[in-house]
Amino acid sequence: MAPLGRAALLLAFGLVLYALVAGSYAAWKRRRRLAVSAQNALLAAFPVTLIAAIVLVIALGRRDMTFVYVWQHTSHRLPLGYALSAFWGGQEGSLLLWLLVLTGYAALAVWLNRRSRELVAWTVPVFGLVAVFFAFMLCFVSSPFSVQPAPGDGRGMDPSLQNPYMLAHPPLLYLGYVGLTVPFAFAMGALLSGRTDERWIVATRRWTLAAWTFLGVGQLIGAHWAYVEIGWGGYYAWDPVENAALMPWLAATAFLHSVMIQEKRGMLKVWNMVLVALAFNLSLFGTFLTRSGVLSSIHSFSKSSIGGWFLAFLGLMIALSIALIRWRLPLLRTKTKLESLVSREASFLYNNLLLVALCLTILWGVLYPVLSDAVRGESRSVSKPYYDFFLHTFGLPLLLLMGLGPLVAWRRASLRSLGKTFVIPFAVAVAVGLALLALGFGSSWPGLLTYTFSAFVAASIVLEFVRGRAAAGGLFRLISRNRRRYGGYIVHAAVVLLAIGIAGSSAYQTQRERILRPGQSLQAAGYTLTYSGLHAVKGSNYTGFRALLSVSGHGEQFRLSPGANDYFIEGGHNEAAIYHDPRSIGDVFTTAALAGKHTSNIDLKVFVKPLVNLIWVAGFVFVAGALIAMWPDAVEQRRLAARYAAGAAPAGI
């Protein structure tokens, strides 16, 4: 089995190397047949990588402990589903997943665009270059197919990873990370071929949208996993690994907005190239952060076998992006100028500025330990207050802008028409703000502002739908007539729900902690939690305890039993207990730890988190909006086809 996997990877390496070398030569010398051959090599790399992936899946399924990778990440007792999820539980498997998704995406994207030869000619070697790196790592540096003489049972899987969310969260993130390679490859291909019109944007718009959606959903699922599984009462900790996924998402968000200006007005060509390169390089950086070991110990930068390689490749890709953009700068210059500071274009610019500012401040925070170590010889790190400050300073204006931007006209908006458009949303926001202030929500200014701005955005979105429906004669017809626009508004609505959920569950949460004897109780935000005693539990691969709590308050009665499991191989793990209150859309979140070895006293922690479930609802709305915006649009296709038929006719290869 293992030799088959190794052989498949070597063959994949050969194929993508050929796609890189022959593809570049063919595109440079305009050799059409060679270009097709390089393209076919790239297409063939996917099924070959798939064979390697299947070998690993079979080994994991059979718990074949002669595979070092299987031995490191599973055990015989581990249920099958989790054993298979070990595919992305470790470094080698993750790299294989990267290559698999990359070759799959590359094959599909190249095949779908095979008729626009001049667009694809330089895209193939760019895909080839990225794939060569991952295939090289898998063949020569970090192979998932290393074998050992049959040992005993494996080392098992970290209990916190034994969760259904871990079946979906990492693959979704990878679909997102890797998906950002597609717009990058087409953008760099466009620079190399000198065809810097917006054709690469049109070809990759849905790819970017899909990658961005996967990345967004992947993060939300990760947040939900952290919330229910890690048991600290939160869902996002500004942890470097979490930031690693947030940064490319923010950059891609900025990109999705700014390409609209290039499509409509032919502006911002340079900026779009910069953003697509930023998003791609941040996704590489994200993989590097999660996989390099820089994080598991900040003090040993080169501990992991792949850290140095990754850093070198990241440096190469950044240098290449910058060099290409500089080289083609004359082609990217545009004649169109911004006409007014009060226009749709300008609002997109502010949106981009804020998104990129937020993204870069997060990057600064992530890199701070490394930078301060290099500069001052002492590693220092920033934490929650730093990130919260910038989330408030850049995120709140961004939220407000989300309500303002879509209502401002292109080119130049008159203040008078603006006043008319905004009078209702403004009135709603002021009313909501004052009402909340009267109800005592002034305890947190960021929270109050988030609620008020959210009301403003929500009102402006509803207004847009109401107006549009009247004109189009039906909600369904309105949406199907302009899917991008109304899909976008639905995504905006999701962001509003997300903002309200985050503000409610962080700015207005109540937290209590006490050591309780059986019979004692604890009060938190109107709930009384009474502890009655311990209860032992047993599973196929663990034993554990649960603390029995009966809770009353706000006219409700329910039971919760937080506790901990002790896994035979993997060790201890907390189990939080959560009650979803349907009325407040919030949760009562509890964790319990034994307050001593031979005692039934517990250390009980309770968090009352209002509105927290809106965050998860936002995920569904987000996907719905993104799908609407992504859905194939026959009218748009015809319009674009007509535009390109009339414009530059394809020449050469």
Added chain:
Amino acid sequence: MIALSVAAALAIFVVYTALAGNGVADLSPSTVSGHAGYVSLVGKVVGRPQGNAYHGGLRFNLKDIGRATPARVAVVYHGSVPDQFKTGADLVVQGKLRNGVFVATRDSMITKCPDHYTPAKSSNT
């Protein structure tokens, strides 16, 4: 106006980092001595931990990770203990050095295990 906005964003960043964004020093048992302020300490648990984190305090020793001649420092800790805490675990605590003993802030312990990175387990959102 655009340039002004960029400048404003930069100015906010510079002012914040100058006033408050200095961060917390990441130290190891060999470098922590002499630092009186609030710092973050990274190390590996050695010996058997004593006491109770919920009652009177959990006491343990941390040594440098991956050094031939590791220094040691005694730690006293209160609050929630992550699942991976045990002898040999790599972890981070925040706190201050007082009379040679590192007094950790309540609930500040984060474990880092060599195989998988485990997200922070702290008391707030």
